[in-house]
Amino acid sequence: MHISDILQVVDQLKSTALPGWDAQSKMSPPQRSTMKDFTEAMRHSAKKAAVILLCYPDLTGSAHLVLIVRNTYNGVHSAQIGLPGGRPESQDVDLTSTALREMEEEIGFKPSEVRVIRPLSPLYIPPSNFYVQPFLGFTEKVPNFQKDDREVAQILECPLDDLIQFQRILAAVSLPKSDFKEVPMYLWRGHQIWGATAMILSELKDLLKQVV
Helix, strand or coil: CEHHHHHHCHHHHHHCCCCCHHHHHHHCCHHHCCHHHCCHHHHHHCEEEEEEEEEEECCCCEEEEEEEEECCCCCCCCCCEECCEECCCCCCCCHHHHHHHHHHHHHCCCHHHCEEEEECCCEEEHHHCEEEEEEEEECCCCCCCCCCCCCEEEEEEEEHHHHHHCCCEEECCCCCCCCCCCEEEEEECCEEEEHHHHHHHHHHHHHHHHHC
16 A cells, blocks of 8 residues: 555545444453443543554555554553553643654654544553543654654554454463453564554554545
């Protein structure tokens, strides 16, 4: 898929109804099957966060999506694959600003280079009590990512053609603190993508299939 293919369908990406829980639930760990019943009380008590799904070209114009491998730390998302993003800070105008600021801090790409297309469906993450708002954005600039070594172990550049072909499997997760024996995941180039990240990518995948 060429980045021009994304540019040609921006209007459709903006206006197409989001797949929402129908897409997210395909990759939901078993204990999260009731998250479609997320209540206002849960929303009020949850910590807020925002992430960016940044589509961009490589040197040939092939469209990619940036993912990160988080550093190992004493927390429930240690060493997992995620999307650039994090919690709001006082200077953030809104959650879009949060996602873009965190993107710059984590992978060194300037918010001024990104066109945010739309928010995707928010998602509640029970283990960490986060309510996450994903945003879809793109840039026509070829990035020169620079990772923040304090937070990011590795930057992964996933072709959108690969994303669209992702296949759901059930497999054991390789994290010692996980309560799950087997979870839905995507295996890509030796990486396990599961949990909230896989659920968000599942919605993006289904959205792209409708318009590209």
